[in-house]
Amino acid sequence: MYFLEYLQRNLSVSKEDVERLKPYLTEKKYEKGSYLLREGEVCEYIFYVNHGLVKMYAIDEFGKEHIIQFAPEAWFISDRASIYKKEKSKYFIEALEDSSIMLISEQFIAKALEISAEYRSHNEHLLQNHILQLQNRIHLLLCASLEQRYLSFMELYPELTLKVPQWMIASYLGVAPESLSRIRKELKNKGQS
Protein backbone atom coordinates (compact mmCIF):
# COMPACT_ATOMS: atom_id res chain seq x y z
CA MET A 1 0.00 0.00 0.00
CA TYR A 2 2.00 2.83 -1.33
CA PHE A 3 0.03 5.63 0.25
CA LEU A 4 0.65 4.27 3.71
CA GLU A 5 4.33 4.02 2.94
CA TYR A 6 4.13 7.63 1.90
CA LEU A 7 2.46 8.53 5.21
CA GLN A 8 5.00 6.68 7.30
CA ARG A 9 7.91 8.11 5.42
CA ASN A 10 6.70 11.70 5.43
CA LEU A 11 4.93 11.85 8.73
CA SER A 12 6.37 9.17 10.98
CA VAL A 13 2.87 8.01 11.81
CA SER A 14 3.03 5.13 14.25
CA LYS A 15 1.97 1.62 13.26
CA GLU A 16 -0.97 1.72 15.62
CA ASP A 17 -2.20 4.92 14.06
CA VAL A 18 -1.86 3.45 10.61
CA GLU A 19 -4.04 0.57 11.76
CA ARG A 20 -6.64 2.94 13.10
CA LEU A 21 -6.71 4.90 9.87
CA LYS A 22 -6.79 1.98 7.45
CA PRO A 23 -10.57 1.46 7.59
CA TYR A 24 -11.05 4.90 6.06
CA LEU A 25 -8.92 4.15 3.05
CA THR A 26 -9.63 2.07 0.00
CA GLU A 27 -7.25 1.01 -2.67
CA LYS A 28 -8.93 0.65 -6.02
CA LYS A 29 -7.72 -0.45 -9.44
CA TYR A 30 -8.81 1.50 -12.47
CA GLU A 31 -8.41 0.29 -16.01
CA LYS A 32 -7.11 2.58 -18.69
CA GLY A 33 -9.99 4.76 -19.85
CA SER A 34 -12.14 4.29 -16.75
CA TYR A 35 -13.32 7.16 -14.60
CA LEU A 36 -12.43 8.10 -11.04
CA LEU A 37 -14.96 10.91 -11.25
CA ARG A 38 -17.50 12.03 -13.83
CA GLU A 39 -18.96 15.43 -14.50
CA GLY A 40 -22.14 15.88 -12.50
CA GLU A 41 -21.10 13.57 -9.66
CA VAL A 42 -20.16 14.91 -6.25
CA CYS A 43 -16.53 14.13 -5.59
CA GLU A 44 -16.09 12.11 -2.41
CA TYR A 45 -12.38 11.47 -2.27
CA ILE A 46 -8.95 12.86 -2.56
CA PHE A 47 -7.20 10.48 -4.93
CA TYR A 48 -3.62 9.47 -4.42
CA VAL A 49 -1.95 7.76 -7.36
CA ASN A 50 -0.10 4.73 -6.01
CA HIS A 51 0.77 3.68 -9.48
CA GLY A 52 -0.32 4.69 -12.95
CA LEU A 53 -1.37 7.98 -14.51
CA VAL A 54 -4.50 10.05 -14.37
CA LYS A 55 -5.86 13.23 -15.93
CA MET A 56 -8.53 15.69 -14.85
CA TYR A 57 -10.35 17.67 -17.50
CA ALA A 58 -13.43 19.71 -18.33
CA ILE A 59 -15.57 19.62 -21.45
CA ASP A 60 -16.56 23.03 -22.81
CA GLU A 61 -19.77 24.04 -24.56
CA PHE A 62 -18.37 22.92 -27.92
CA GLY A 63 -17.47 19.48 -26.64
CA LYS A 64 -13.78 20.25 -26.42
CA GLU A 65 -11.64 18.76 -23.70
CA HIS A 66 -9.46 20.99 -21.53
CA ILE A 67 -6.99 19.28 -19.24
CA ILE A 68 -6.75 20.86 -15.81
CA GLN A 69 -4.14 18.60 -14.29
CA PHE A 70 -2.15 15.42 -14.74
CA ALA A 71 -1.36 13.18 -11.80
CA PRO A 72 1.48 10.72 -12.25
CA GLU A 73 2.68 8.37 -9.54
CA ALA A 74 2.72 9.77 -5.99
CA TRP A 75 0.57 12.78 -6.87
CA PHE A 76 -2.74 13.78 -5.37
CA ILE A 77 -5.68 14.76 -7.51
CA SER A 78 -9.24 15.74 -6.74
CA ASP A 79 -11.96 18.30 -7.32
CA ARG A 80 -11.69 20.11 -4.04
CA ALA A 81 -14.48 22.50 -4.99
CA SER A 82 -16.87 19.60 -5.28
CA ILE A 83 -15.74 17.85 -2.10
CA TYR A 84 -15.73 20.98 -0.05
CA LYS A 85 -19.02 22.45 -1.16
CA LYS A 86 -20.75 19.14 -1.92
CA GLU A 87 -21.46 20.44 -5.39
CA LYS A 88 -21.67 18.56 -8.63
CA SER A 89 -18.29 18.46 -10.26
CA LYS A 90 -17.56 20.13 -13.57
CA TYR A 91 -14.72 17.72 -14.20
CA PHE A 92 -13.84 14.24 -15.29
CA ILE A 93 -10.97 12.35 -13.74
CA GLU A 94 -9.86 9.51 -15.97
CA ALA A 95 -7.13 6.88 -15.88
CA LEU A 96 -4.67 7.18 -18.76
CA GLU A 97 -3.09 3.85 -17.83
CA ASP A 98 -4.16 0.95 -15.67
CA SER A 99 -3.76 2.56 -12.26
CA SER A 100 -3.83 1.80 -8.59
CA ILE A 101 -5.51 4.62 -6.72
CA MET A 102 -5.91 5.27 -3.02
CA LEU A 103 -9.32 6.71 -2.20
CA ILE A 104 -8.91 9.06 0.73
CA SER A 105 -12.25 9.77 2.31
CA GLU A 106 -13.19 12.82 4.32
CA GLN A 107 -13.47 10.59 7.36
CA PHE A 108 -9.85 9.62 6.90
CA ILE A 109 -8.80 13.23 6.81
CA ALA A 110 -10.94 14.14 9.79
CA LYS A 111 -9.55 11.23 11.82
CA ALA A 112 -5.98 11.93 10.81
CA LEU A 113 -6.32 15.61 11.67
CA GLU A 114 -7.65 14.59 15.04
CA ILE A 115 -4.95 12.02 15.79
CA SER A 116 -1.84 13.71 14.56
CA ALA A 117 -0.54 17.25 14.78
CA GLU A 118 1.95 16.27 12.18
CA TYR A 119 -0.81 15.32 9.81
CA ARG A 120 -2.37 18.72 10.39
CA SER A 121 0.72 20.48 9.20
CA HIS A 122 1.06 17.99 6.37
CA ASN A 123 -2.48 18.72 5.28
CA GLU A 124 -1.78 22.42 5.34
CA HIS A 125 1.37 21.75 3.37
CA LEU A 126 -0.68 19.97 0.71
CA LEU A 127 -3.17 22.79 0.49
CA GLN A 128 -0.38 25.36 0.27
CA ASN A 129 1.33 23.40 -2.45
CA HIS A 130 -1.87 23.12 -4.38
CA ILE A 131 -2.23 26.88 -4.20
CA LEU A 132 1.33 27.40 -5.44
CA GLN A 133 0.66 25.08 -8.37
CA LEU A 134 -2.54 26.81 -9.34
CA GLN A 135 -1.13 30.28 -8.95
CA ASN A 136 1.82 29.36 -11.10
CA ARG A 137 -0.51 28.00 -13.75
CA ILE A 138 -2.48 31.25 -13.79
CA HIS A 139 0.73 33.21 -13.98
CA LEU A 140 1.81 31.25 -17.02
CA LEU A 141 -1.57 31.47 -18.73
CA LEU A 142 -1.66 35.23 -18.26
CA CYS A 143 1.96 36.25 -18.69
CA ALA A 144 3.81 33.68 -20.76
CA SER A 145 4.02 32.79 -24.43
CA LEU A 146 3.05 29.36 -25.65
CA GLU A 147 6.72 28.50 -25.98
CA GLN A 148 7.46 29.40 -22.38
CA ARG A 149 4.44 27.49 -21.17
CA TYR A 150 5.57 24.41 -23.05
CA LEU A 151 9.06 24.63 -21.62
CA SER A 152 7.74 24.97 -18.11
CA PHE A 153 5.40 22.05 -18.70
CA MET A 154 8.41 19.92 -19.50
CA GLU A 155 10.02 21.04 -16.27
CA LEU A 156 6.94 20.32 -14.19
CA TYR A 157 6.17 16.95 -15.74
CA PRO A 158 9.39 15.66 -17.30
CA GLU A 159 8.19 12.03 -17.29
CA LEU A 160 5.03 12.94 -19.13
CA THR A 161 6.53 14.80 -22.05
CA LEU A 162 7.16 11.53 -23.82
CA LYS A 163 4.51 9.37 -22.21
CA VAL A 164 1.32 11.27 -22.98
CA PRO A 165 0.15 12.08 -26.51
CA GLN A 166 0.96 15.52 -27.73
CA TRP A 167 -2.62 16.57 -28.17
CA MET A 168 -3.15 16.17 -24.42
CA ILE A 169 -0.22 18.40 -23.68
CA ALA A 170 -1.70 20.91 -26.09
CA SER A 171 -5.00 20.65 -24.27
CA TYR A 172 -3.24 21.26 -20.95
CA LEU A 173 -1.47 24.28 -22.38
CA GLY A 174 -4.69 25.66 -23.81
CA VAL A 175 -3.83 25.52 -27.52
CA ALA A 176 -4.67 23.47 -30.60
CA PRO A 177 -2.48 20.41 -31.18
CA GLU A 178 -1.34 21.80 -34.51
CA SER A 179 -0.02 24.91 -32.80
CA LEU A 180 2.00 22.89 -30.34
CA SER A 181 3.40 20.84 -33.19
CA ARG A 182 4.64 24.03 -34.87
CA ILE A 183 6.17 25.34 -31.66
CA ARG A 184 8.06 22.10 -31.17
CA LYS A 185 9.40 22.37 -34.68
CA GLU A 186 10.67 25.90 -33.99
CA LEU A 187 12.31 24.76 -30.77
CA LYS A 188 14.07 21.96 -32.63
CA ASN A 189 15.42 24.39 -35.20
CA LYS A 190 16.60 26.79 -32.51
CA GLY A 191 18.36 23.94 -30.73
CA GLN A 192 20.33 23.01 -33.84
CA SER A 193 21.43 26.41 -35.06
Added chain:
Amino acid sequence: MYFLEYLQRNLSVSKEDVERLKPYLTEKKYEKGSYLLREGEVCEYIFYVNHGLVKMYAIDEFGKEHIIQFAPEAWFISDRASIYKKEKSKYFIEALEDSSIMLISEQFIAKALEISAEYRSHNEHLLQNHILQLQNRIHLLLCASLEQRYLSFMELYPELTLKVPQWMIASYLGVAPESLSRIRKELKNKGQS
Protein backbone atom coordinates in the same frame (compact mmCIF):
# COMPACT_ATOMS: atom_id res chain seq x y z
CA MET B 1 -10.10 47.23 14.05
CA TYR B 2 -12.15 45.51 11.44
CA PHE B 3 -10.14 42.34 11.22
CA LEU B 4 -10.66 41.60 14.88
CA GLU B 5 -14.35 42.18 14.44
CA TYR B 6 -14.19 39.70 11.63
CA LEU B 7 -12.44 37.20 13.87
CA GLN B 8 -14.91 37.59 16.68
CA ARG B 9 -17.87 37.34 14.40
CA ASN B 10 -16.66 34.33 12.46
CA LEU B 11 -14.78 32.46 15.12
CA SER B 12 -16.17 33.46 18.49
CA VAL B 13 -12.65 34.07 19.73
CA SER B 14 -12.74 35.15 23.35
CA LYS B 15 -11.71 38.65 24.39
CA GLU B 16 -8.70 37.34 26.25
CA ASP B 17 -7.51 35.50 23.18
CA VAL B 18 -7.96 38.60 21.09
CA GLU B 19 -5.74 40.43 23.56
CA ARG B 20 -3.11 37.73 23.34
CA LEU B 21 -3.14 37.83 19.56
CA LYS B 22 -3.13 41.59 19.11
CA PRO B 23 0.66 42.01 19.41
CA TYR B 24 1.12 39.94 16.26
CA LEU B 25 -1.12 42.17 14.18
CA THR B 26 -0.48 45.58 12.72
CA GLU B 27 -2.93 47.89 11.12
CA LYS B 28 -1.35 50.01 8.45
CA LYS B 29 -2.65 52.76 6.20
CA TYR B 30 -1.63 52.79 2.58
CA GLU B 31 -2.15 55.71 0.28
CA LYS B 32 -3.52 55.21 -3.18
CA GLY B 33 -0.68 54.04 -5.41
CA SER B 34 1.57 52.80 -2.61
CA TYR B 35 2.81 49.24 -2.38
CA LEU B 36 2.00 46.52 0.12
CA LEU B 37 4.53 44.28 -1.65
CA ARG B 38 7.01 44.77 -4.46
CA GLU B 39 8.43 42.29 -6.93
CA GLY B 40 11.67 40.87 -5.55
CA GLU B 41 10.71 41.26 -1.90
CA VAL B 42 9.85 38.28 0.26
CA CYS B 43 6.25 38.54 1.33
CA GLU B 44 5.89 38.52 5.11
CA TYR B 45 2.20 38.94 5.65
CA ILE B 46 -1.24 37.88 4.73
CA PHE B 47 -3.04 41.14 4.07
CA TYR B 48 -6.61 41.68 5.13
CA VAL B 49 -8.36 44.67 3.63
CA ASN B 50 -10.18 46.46 6.46
CA HIS B 51 -11.13 49.21 4.12
CA GLY B 52 -10.13 50.24 0.62
CA LEU B 53 -9.14 48.34 -2.47
CA VAL B 54 -6.00 46.58 -3.56
CA LYS B 55 -4.68 44.77 -6.63
CA MET B 56 -2.00 42.14 -7.12
CA TYR B 57 -0.25 41.94 -10.46
CA ALA B 58 2.79 40.70 -12.33
CA ILE B 59 4.87 42.48 -14.96
CA ASP B 60 5.81 40.37 -17.95
CA GLU B 61 8.98 40.48 -20.04
CA PHE B 62 7.52 43.24 -22.23
CA GLY B 63 6.66 45.43 -19.27
CA LYS B 64 2.98 44.65 -19.43
CA GLU B 65 0.91 44.40 -16.30
CA HIS B 66 -1.24 41.33 -15.64
CA ILE B 67 -3.65 41.49 -12.73
CA ILE B 68 -3.80 38.30 -10.72
CA GLN B 69 -6.35 39.36 -8.15
CA PHE B 70 -8.36 42.23 -6.74
CA ALA B 71 -9.08 42.50 -3.03
CA PRO B 72 -11.93 44.78 -2.01
CA GLU B 73 -13.05 45.27 1.55
CA ALA B 74 -12.98 42.19 3.79
CA TRP B 75 -10.87 40.15 1.38
CA PHE B 76 -7.53 38.54 2.01
CA ILE B 77 -4.65 38.91 -0.38
CA SER B 78 -1.07 37.72 -0.35
CA ASP B 79 1.62 35.93 -2.29
CA ARG B 80 1.45 32.61 -0.52
CA ALA B 81 4.18 31.16 -2.68
CA SER B 82 6.58 33.79 -1.39
CA ILE B 83 5.54 33.51 2.26
CA TYR B 84 5.56 29.78 2.27
CA LYS B 85 8.81 29.17 0.48
CA LYS B 86 10.54 32.37 1.59
CA GLU B 87 11.17 33.18 -2.05
CA LYS B 88 11.29 36.51 -3.75
CA SER B 89 7.87 37.44 -4.98
CA LYS B 90 7.04 37.82 -8.66
CA TYR B 91 4.20 40.16 -7.80
CA PHE B 92 3.30 43.66 -6.82
CA ILE B 93 0.48 44.39 -4.43
CA GLU B 94 -0.69 47.97 -4.73
CA ALA B 95 -3.41 50.09 -3.16
CA LEU B 96 -5.94 51.37 -5.69
CA GLU B 97 -7.50 53.64 -3.07
CA ASP B 98 -6.39 54.91 0.30
CA SER B 99 -6.68 51.72 2.29
CA SER B 100 -6.52 50.37 5.79
CA ILE B 101 -4.79 47.01 5.79
CA MET B 102 -4.27 44.48 8.54
CA LEU B 103 -0.86 42.87 8.37
CA ILE B 104 -1.20 39.29 9.56
CA SER B 105 2.20 37.89 10.43
CA GLU B 106 3.18 34.27 10.42
CA GLN B 107 3.55 34.48 14.19
CA PHE B 108 -0.07 35.51 14.41
CA ILE B 109 -1.14 32.53 12.39
CA ALA B 110 1.07 30.15 14.36
CA LYS B 111 -0.26 31.49 17.67
CA ALA B 112 -3.86 31.41 16.53
CA LEU B 113 -3.52 27.86 15.24
CA GLU B 114 -2.10 26.90 18.60
CA ILE B 115 -4.75 28.62 20.68
CA SER B 116 -7.90 27.83 18.81
CA ALA B 117 -9.19 24.70 17.10
CA GLU B 118 -11.74 26.93 15.52
CA TYR B 119 -9.05 29.05 13.99
CA ARG B 120 -7.49 25.89 12.58
CA SER B 121 -10.62 25.03 10.70
CA HIS B 122 -11.02 28.65 9.69
CA ASN B 123 -7.52 28.67 8.29
CA GLU B 124 -8.25 25.52 6.35
CA HIS B 125 -11.42 27.13 5.13
CA LEU B 126 -9.43 30.08 3.81
CA LEU B 127 -6.97 27.83 2.03
CA GLN B 128 -9.77 25.79 0.51
CA ASN B 129 -11.54 28.91 -0.66
CA HIS B 130 -8.39 30.21 -2.20
CA ILE B 131 -8.06 26.95 -4.10
CA LEU B 132 -11.64 27.17 -5.35
CA GLN B 133 -11.03 30.71 -6.58
CA LEU B 134 -7.85 29.80 -8.39
CA GLN B 135 -9.29 26.67 -9.92
CA ASN B 136 -12.29 28.58 -11.16
CA ARG B 137 -10.00 31.18 -12.71
CA ILE B 138 -8.06 28.48 -14.54
CA HIS B 139 -11.27 26.89 -15.69
CA LEU B 140 -12.41 30.18 -17.17
CA LEU B 141 -9.07 30.94 -18.80
CA LEU B 142 -8.99 27.52 -20.44
CA CYS B 143 -12.62 26.89 -21.28
CA ALA B 144 -14.49 30.15 -21.60
CA SER B 145 -14.77 32.86 -24.21
CA LEU B 146 -13.82 36.43 -23.39
CA GLU B 147 -17.50 37.29 -23.14
CA GLN B 148 -18.16 34.56 -20.59
CA ARG B 149 -15.13 35.55 -18.60
CA TYR B 150 -16.29 39.15 -18.47
CA LEU B 151 -19.76 38.12 -17.33
CA SER B 152 -18.35 35.96 -14.60
CA PHE B 153 -16.02 38.75 -13.54
CA MET B 154 -19.05 40.94 -12.98
CA GLU B 155 -20.58 38.20 -10.86
CA LEU B 156 -17.45 37.71 -8.79
CA TYR B 157 -16.71 41.40 -8.24
CA PRO B 158 -19.98 43.28 -8.77
CA GLU B 159 -18.76 46.32 -6.83
CA LEU B 160 -15.66 46.60 -8.92
CA THR B 161 -17.24 46.61 -12.35
CA LEU B 162 -17.91 50.31 -12.02
CA LYS B 163 -15.21 51.27 -9.54
CA VAL B 164 -12.05 50.15 -11.32
CA PRO B 165 -10.97 51.41 -14.73
CA GLN B 166 -11.81 49.16 -17.61
CA TRP B 167 -8.23 48.60 -18.64
CA MET B 168 -7.61 46.90 -15.29
CA ILE B 169 -10.53 44.57 -15.82
CA ALA B 170 -9.11 43.82 -19.26
CA SER B 171 -5.76 43.09 -17.65
CA TYR B 172 -7.43 40.75 -15.16
CA LEU B 173 -9.25 38.96 -17.98
CA GLY B 174 -6.06 38.65 -20.00
CA VAL B 175 -7.00 40.79 -23.02
CA ALA B 176 -6.27 44.23 -24.46
CA PRO B 177 -8.49 47.05 -23.22
CA GLU B 178 -9.71 47.71 -26.75
CA SER B 179 -10.96 44.14 -27.01
CA LEU B 180 -12.91 44.45 -23.80
CA SER B 181 -14.43 47.67 -25.04
CA ARG B 182 -15.68 45.92 -28.16
CA ILE B 183 -17.11 43.02 -26.19
CA ARG B 184 -19.01 45.42 -23.97
CA LYS B 185 -20.44 47.08 -27.05
CA GLU B 186 -21.66 43.73 -28.36
CA LEU B 187 -23.22 42.89 -25.02
CA LYS B 188 -25.07 46.21 -25.03
CA ASN B 189 -26.46 45.54 -28.50
CA LYS B 190 -27.55 42.04 -27.54
CA GLY B 191 -29.32 43.40 -24.49
CA GLN B 192 -31.35 45.86 -26.57
CA SER B 193 -32.44 43.66 -29.45
Added chain:
DNA sequence: CGTCGAATTGATGTCATTCAACTACAGTGG
Protein backbone atom coordinates in the same frame (compact mmCIF):
# COMPACT_ATOMS: atom_id res chain seq x y z
C1' DC C 1 -11.85 76.27 -20.28
C1' DG C 2 -7.76 73.30 -20.88
C1' DT C 3 -5.50 69.16 -19.71
C1' DC C 4 -4.88 64.39 -18.93
C1' DG C 5 -6.08 59.74 -18.68
C1' DA C 6 -9.72 56.54 -20.06
C1' DA C 7 -12.65 54.72 -23.49
C1' DT C 8 -14.12 54.13 -28.12
C1' DT C 9 -13.55 53.38 -32.94
C1' DG C 10 -11.39 52.13 -37.34
C1' DA C 11 -7.51 50.24 -39.99
C1' DT C 12 -4.13 46.97 -40.09
C1' DG C 13 -1.10 43.19 -38.52
C1' DT C 14 -0.11 38.96 -36.15
C1' DC C 15 -0.75 34.72 -34.28
C1' DA C 16 -3.41 30.76 -33.26
C1' DT C 17 -7.38 28.10 -34.99
C1' DT C 18 -9.57 25.55 -38.33
C1' DC C 19 -9.91 22.57 -42.13
C1' DA C 20 -7.95 19.45 -45.14
C1' DA C 21 -4.43 16.61 -46.99
C1' DC C 22 -0.86 13.57 -46.11
C1' DT C 23 2.47 10.56 -43.46
C1' DA C 24 3.53 7.33 -39.95
C1' DC C 25 2.48 3.74 -37.22
C1' DA C 26 -0.24 0.14 -34.42
C1' DG C 27 -3.81 -3.11 -34.25
C1' DT C 28 -7.21 -6.09 -36.76
C1' DG C 29 -8.78 -9.58 -39.55
C1' DG C 30 -8.58 -11.90 -43.94
Added chain:
DNA sequence: CCACTGTAGTTGAATGACATCAATTCGACG
Protein backbone atom coordinates in the same frame (compact mmCIF):
# COMPACT_ATOMS: atom_id res chain seq x y z
C1' DC D 1 2.00 -11.69 -44.44
C1' DC D 2 -0.48 -8.06 -46.20
C1' DA D 3 -4.34 -4.98 -46.90
C1' DC D 4 -7.63 -2.23 -43.89
C1' DT D 5 -8.63 0.84 -40.33
C1' DG D 6 -8.04 4.28 -36.93
C1' DT D 7 -5.33 7.49 -34.30
C1' DA D 8 -1.47 10.67 -33.81
C1' DG D 9 1.34 13.91 -35.72
C1' DT D 10 2.83 17.10 -39.32
C1' DT D 11 2.21 20.51 -42.85
C1' DG D 12 -0.04 24.08 -45.78
C1' DA D 13 -3.66 27.40 -46.82
C1' DA D 14 -7.59 30.04 -45.36
C1' DT D 15 -9.99 32.06 -41.64
C1' DG D 16 -10.86 34.34 -37.50
C1' DA D 17 -9.92 36.53 -33.14
C1' DC D 18 -7.41 39.45 -30.69
C1' DA D 19 -3.45 42.81 -30.60
C1' DT D 20 -1.53 46.87 -32.10
C1' DC D 21 -1.43 51.49 -33.69
C1' DA D 22 -3.46 55.84 -34.45
C1' DA D 23 -7.14 59.12 -34.26
C1' DT D 24 -10.98 60.80 -31.87
C1' DT D 25 -14.24 61.40 -28.18
C1' DC D 26 -15.47 61.44 -23.45
C1' DG D 27 -15.26 62.86 -18.79
C1' DA D 28 -13.11 64.24 -14.42
C1' DC D 29 -10.58 67.75 -12.23
C1' DG D 30 -7.76 71.64 -11.54
